Amino acid sequence: MALTGVLRPGHVALRVLELEPALKHYTEVLGLIETARDAQGRVFLKAWDEHDHHSVVLREADSPGMDYMGFRVDSGHTLERLAREVEQSGLATACQWIPAGEHPHTGVRFRFTIPTGHAIELFADKDKPGCRTGDINPDPWPDDLRGMAPSRFDHCLLYGDDVDGTVKLFREVLGFSLAEQVVAGPDGETLIGAFLTCSNKAHDIAFIRHPEKNRFHHASFLLDNWGEVLKAADIISKKDVSLDIGPTRHGITRGATIYFFDPSGNRNEVFSGGYIHYPDKPTITWTDNELGRAIFYHDRKLNEAFLNVLT
Amino acid sequence: MALTGVLRPGHVALRVLELEPALKHYTEVLGLIETARDAQGRVFLKAWDEHDHHSVVLREADSPGMDYMGFRVDSGHTLERLAREVEQSGLATACQWIPAGEHPHTGVRFRFTIPTGHAIELFADKDKPGCRTGDINPDPWPDDLRGMAPSRFDHCLLYGDDVDGTVKLFREVLGFSLAEQVVAGPDGETLIGAFLTCSNKAHDIAFIRHPEKNRFHHASFLLDNWGEVLKAADIISKKDVSLDIGPTRHGITRGATIYFFDPSGNRNEVFSGGYIHYPDKPTITWTDNELGRAIFYHDRKLNEAFLNVLT
Amino acid sequence: MALTGVLRPGHVALRVLELEPALKHYTEVLGLIETARDAQGRVFLKAWDEHDHHSVVLREADSPGMDYMGFRVDSGHTLERLAREVEQSGLATACQWIPAGEHPHTGVRFRFTIPTGHAIELFADKDKPGCRTGDINPDPWPDDLRGMAPSRFDHCLLYGDDVDGTVKLFREVLGFSLAEQVVAGPDGETLIGAFLTCSNKAHDIAFIRHPEKNRFHHASFLLDNWGEVLKAADIISKKDVSLDIGPTRHGITRGATIYFFDPSGNRNEVFSGGYIHYPDKPTITWTDNELGRAIFYHDRKLNEAFLNVLT
Amino acid sequence: MALTGVLRPGHVALRVLELEPALKHYTEVLGLIETARDAQGRVFLKAWDEHDHHSVVLREADSPGMDYMGFRVDSGHTLERLAREVEQSGLATACQWIPAGEHPHTGVRFRFTIPTGHAIELFADKDKPGCRTGDINPDPWPDDLRGMAPSRFDHCLLYGDDVDGTVKLFREVLGFSLAEQVVAGPDGETLIGAFLTCSNKAHDIAFIRHPEKNRFHHASFLLDNWGEVLKAADIISKKDVSLDIGPTRHGITRGATIYFFDPSGNRNEVFSGGYIHYPDKPTITWTDNELGRAIFYHDRKLNEAFLNVLT
Missing domain, CATH: 3.10.180.10 (2,3-Dihydroxybiphenyl 1,2-Dioxygenase, domain 1)
Known part of the structure; x- marks a missing residue:
């Protein structure tokens, strides 16, 4: 296979x-x-x-x-x-x-x-009742969608202390590939961000180094295109949802994105785009002097709230 | 892995x-x-x-x-x-x-x-000089692109007689997954189209049943979005390229697409979109009574030139 | 004013x-x-x-x-x-x-x-109950839209014999501007198409020369962008509407477009794009040898059904 | 006319x-x-x-x-x-x-x-050498464009003290229409923003009330669509241009927008979208309690730098 x-x-x-x-x-x-x-x-x-x-x-x-x-x-x-x-x-x-x-x-x-x-x-087992367009002569999208209507749950970004150990576990035991990394220090010897994938997606799970264990940054959902990111942004305002950042683009993964909070303060992302990853593709490396551009490609600034508001 | x-x-x-x-x-x-x-x-x-x-x-x-x-x-x-x-x-x-x-x-x-x-x-071996944006702090796209500027060669569609044998070889020996199929006959017993993938893409290679062996339908290249499909269509006219069909959408794979010919008559496609395939995803089946919609979702008609002009 | x-x-x-x-x-x-x-x-x-x-x-x-x-x-x-x-x-x-x-x-x-x-x-008088987003702190678009959801009725294209007389009336009496024209004949002496505007739009009404009087080609409605043209095309297929042509682009007006028929056979268009017209802008002229490109910029062919199916 | x-x-x-x-x-x-x-x-x-x-x-x-x-x-x-x-x-x-x-x-x-x-x-007189696509059988866009490549200079936003007098001059003498206004005070009696148009565009010139005379906020240029706004945002980062705000959407005019500075600190905008204005369309009114949403529809916050950095 x-x-x-x-x-x-x-x-x-x-x-x-x-x-x-x-x-x-x-x-x-x-x-x-x-x-x-x-x-x-x-x-x-x-x-x-x-x-x-x-x-x-x-x-x-x-x-x-x-x-x-x-x-x-x-x-x-x-x-x-x-x-x-x-x-x-x-x-x-x-x-x-x-x-x-x-x-x-x-x-x-x-x-x-x-x-x-x-x-x-x-x-290994979860029932598959099927997607909303079915498997026989399907339409490209179903009727009666509501809200931002992402097609899939895509990935999570998690914060914790021992990123090295976690990356080792995901790569060496679970077979993930390190699509992108952010490194810090004079020789880039400290891994401060790791974007891991078990597929052709740019990331299936990601980790940021942080002093506390077990913190949650966001759960992300997939949109089809940049026009849907604008629609999501409009919905955030129409529904008076708390906006974090966006619409913008990440340097990391190239994704076009917007972040917002659920009523309990959990951060959500909807995004589109990226590239096709393969396990033999060289890991993309971001150096800490370009960290601003890595995270938000357009404004290239470190955003304290984005970096530190966690649940 | x-x-x-x-x-x-x-x-x-x-x-x-x-x-x-x-x-x-x-x-x-x-x-x-x-x-x-x-x-x-x-x-x-x-x-x-x-x-x-x-x-x-x-x-x-x-x-x-x-x-x-x-x-x-x-x-x-x-x-x-x-x-x-x-x-x-x-x-x-x-x-x-x-x-x-x-x-x-x-x-x-x-x-x-x-x-x-x-x-x-x-x-297994081909040198990897790298993509045009590099692997260190890359921009999302390079300068100095020309023409339609697809990001990747994506797949081929091939015509031939023994589709059953070819599909058996790709699935059972090479580990491909049958993402979508077109079936004909009263009980859908004849496989007339097979869209095979070794990845999360909707197809990496596809076959259509045809009386002759070894015929070539098209080579396809990946664009980022539907706006780029329009730009490609405009370039086709600006450069007086022979247009086949499009811009339109496929029912099969959901891709937004345009087809055209190189000066020798080889068909090219540029396309965007689709969905994320997984090997445990049920095969999507198109029945021959919906073949028009399967191929070109919008006009739902069988197009003789598209079906039969091959190199 | x-x-x-x-x-x-x-x-x-x-x-x-x-x-x-x-x-x-x-x-x-x-x-x-x-x-x-x-x-x-x-x-x-x-x-x-x-x-x-x-x-x-x-x-x-x-x-x-x-x-x-x-x-x-x-x-x-x-x-x-x-x-x-x-x-x-x-x-x-x-x-x-x-x-x-x-x-x-x-x-x-x-x-x-x-x-x-x-x-x-x-x-001069028709009540103005207002648009769906209101005039006080309006959202950019309303909830509960259905179907293709154009923002406006935009223009009609009409077929008839005495195009010269009609154009004279619209320009000289009603103050319209001739944004684009299609001319035929060795010296371009016959006006076969006229796209007239009373605004900054590329056309508010258009006429094509045709032997019969008082024929209707289409009524057109405005979409926001090319992504909405794709959505309209998908809806045409989902709702089993009779498609005429598209998605494509016109050479005339640059608009991105799709045509379809209502159940009685009246042609509708939804489109997006174009340019900002001013009354002192030179009239754009299309010559009959480029008529294909003028009408459908991508395939550059004269389409008999599009030219001759009228109500 | x-x-x-x-x-x-x-x-x-x-x-x-x-x-x-x-x-x-x-x-x-x-x-x-x-x-x-x-x-x-x-x-x-x-x-x-x-x-x-x-x-x-x-x-x-x-x-x-x-x-x-x-x-x-x-x-x-x-x-x-x-x-x-x-x-x-x-x-x-x-x-x-x-x-x-x-x-x-x-x-x-x-x-x-x-x-x-x-x-x-x-x-009244300036030579018209023509646009880059010409007036005879024009293509929809020219080759060899560089950078963000807006199609037109669109409008300016200016800051000054006597907005009432300026609006009176533009409306009563120059024939402009007040497309949108921002009002403040308990009864909305103070006009703090005025968006004026002499055309079907949502604005051709705009004014914000400010204690000093003759201040310049930005000159704005027209893009075709939201995808071009993303491209502009990417170019801002690729060329290390100083970004102000965006990509985002204005409540006022509905435009999708991004702001940045030229090397001298003059603010530029590129934007797309909006609506078709007519002189008999009711003026849209924004109240000061919704000023955040009026200016930047997505984050709904007043941005000091955007409001006060002027040249």
Whole structure:
């Protein structure tokens, strides 16, 4: 198989302060589709072009942030192998199996804590009720979309201390490729940002070095084009959503982007564009003297709020 | 590794009737960059965002068409394994090793003829002089682009008789995934079109059933967005290029597209858009009663010239 | 005043074979908004960014086509003056006053037949209930749009015999400017197409020479950009509307365009782009040897159906 | 005539600290075309789609800012009439005739100082060498454009004290229409922003109330679409130009925009979009509690630098 092992970001589980405003945000502003609620009161959602049952999980809690992020792998056999290798790597802690059915329509998940303190999951089975355009003579887009209407949950950016350990785990055990890195120091010897991919996308998960463990910067969703970024920006104003930054472009990944906050203060991104990554493509390196341009290509300035507001 | 085995379309070798008008077309209209000429008079070109040394090879000949298409694999070890498996499959003929250096800056290539009659190559080594924006603090696009300026050679569409055998070879031996198919007959039992991918792209190579072996429909190049498709259409008129069809959208792959001919009659496509494919995504099926919509989503008519003009 | 006299196309009255399918087309496919019905069963509609009460009138009849097109003038005084000058010009026939209220929320209209056989109206009063975003702290676009959702009715293209007389009337009496013309014959002595404007738009009304009087080619509606032209093309396919031609670009006016038919066979256009016209700008001239490029810039071919299917 | 009197912004004369860096900026970054230099060392430039000889004048001086802005009127007769009416209005000071030829290829200009302290000119004659695509069978855009390549000089935004007097002069004497206004105070009784047009554009000149007379906020140039705004933003970074704000959208006029500075600190804007204005369209009113949204629709915040950095 040409794509094997870890296939894609499968879900992100977010804590929100109040469920109803959060749900209104994720369905009417962002434009996800609710697919289930469970007995604990969690709500499961997906974007219109995703085949899997859900990709976003919302849970009411006392503080916002990310509970865990899950990746789909290609088979139960791979799941067992990777679980074993994660455990044996010595890089992960708190390894545990979550039983099938704990997420609706989802098989067993292997959860572990990575060196930056985040809980990551692997799973091989989740029902695929299909995307909104179907698999037989599909239209290019469905009717009745709402809000920004991204096609997919795309990636997360996470902040934590031991980025070296986390990158080692993702590259050496989970088979990710380092698409882009930001380095600091006189000889560029400190890795302060890592953009990792298990696919042709420019990133499936990214990490920024930060003194605290387990901080969440944003969950990102895919738009089709720069015109949709403008539409998203307009919706942010029409719906009185808290804007962070954008529309603009990242130097890193080339993506055209806009950032905003859900009612609990969790940062969301919608973006479009980028390039096609291959595992034999040289890692792109950004040096800290060009960090402004790396993050926001147009204004080339470090933005304290963007760098430091986390959940 | 998450992406393994066959990585990407690496080159297409085209025959042209006269080299100079062809070169003018591929560099000034399409906007590729010449990277080498060899002693035989072949010209090697690439698109601006490709890291590899070349992706298009032009050769002067008495008739237009495709000599061969090559795919890059992830390692020499994989090359040897796949060569062996291709030979053992009984699906390929005329297997041969092309020595290193036969293409400039390129290692050994394993060439074989697939059931539809086309010559396909696998190779593991080709120098990577890098893309035009570099790997250190890169800009999102380079200056001094010309013409349509696609970022990459993307895929080919080929016509031939034994599509079943070719699809079997690509799926079972080379690890490709069938992203979309067109089926005909009362029970959809005849596969008349197959769109195969070794990546997250909707297609890396595609086949249409046709009574003759080894016919070439088009080589396709990637644009960033629908605005660039309009610019390409304008350039076609400004440069008096022979337009085939477009701007329009395909039902198959959702791509926004325009087709035109090089001076020798070889069809080119530039396109943008599509979706993110995964190997566990169900194959999209188009039924022959919706064939018009599958090919050109907007006018939904079968176009004889598009279906039957081949080189 | 800088803009005086005839201000803009104010309405087009179309005949449709069956009202309900027509209404479904104009509201759900095109995306106009119904604003009134009258005792005769006529339906009045407008586009979302228009301040006037209506801009499209549909009437059930035995044959499709255009009943009349009306232009708003800047005042009752101008209306009287222009009515007198039209009558005195000797270029118009069948001059008559239509009483106030014959269209809802509309004052008296002066109707006359121009040399190409079409009925044209002038009026100074029509209620302005306002556009959908309002005039106080408006959003850039309203919620709840449907279909292609053009912002305005823009212009009509009409076919008739005495184009010279009609152009003389529009230029010399009504103060229009000839933005573009198509000429034929060895010395370009025959005017076969005239694109006339009373504003900064590239055209407010256009005429093509044709042996019959009073034929209707299309009514056109304004989109914001080329991305909306693609969305319109997709909607044409999703809703199984009869496509004429597009997406493409006109040489004349530079507009990016798509044409389609209402259920009665009346042609509609939605388009975007163009340039800013001024009355002292030289008339652009297209010669008949470049007529293909003038009409459809990309394929540069004369299209019999586009040229000859009329209502 | 439907468009009469004052037709359009014809030129803006800017002071720059050093001519050569300024010229590099206006030709290579912005992408204007130099059309003449005169004995005083002034450089005259135009955008590619303008028919007139020049629209921007650069002069080396000790401080940046605007010398004057000129408007083209429809005839010598109108020029004489408006000059007389401006003088008689009592609203203008320092009225003077500038002799023909003081600008190359330009007839006499009538210059006067408006209540906000800015020098405004009217003129009826300037040679029209034509736009870069010509008037016979033109292509939609010319080859060899550089930089952002706007199609036209569009408008200026000026700051000054007596906005009421200036608006009165533009509306009552020069025939402009007040497309949008910003009002402040408990009953909205203070006009703090006025967007005036002599055409179908949303603005041809605009004023903001400010304690000092004769301050220059920006000169604006027209792009075709939001994709060109992104390209402009990328060029700003590639060429290390000082970015002010954007890409974003204005609430006022709906335009999609980006602001930046020339090397002397004069602010430039490139923008696209807006709506079609008519003189009978109700003035859009923004109230000061929505001023943030009025200026920058997405972030809805007052930006001190944007409001107060002037030349």
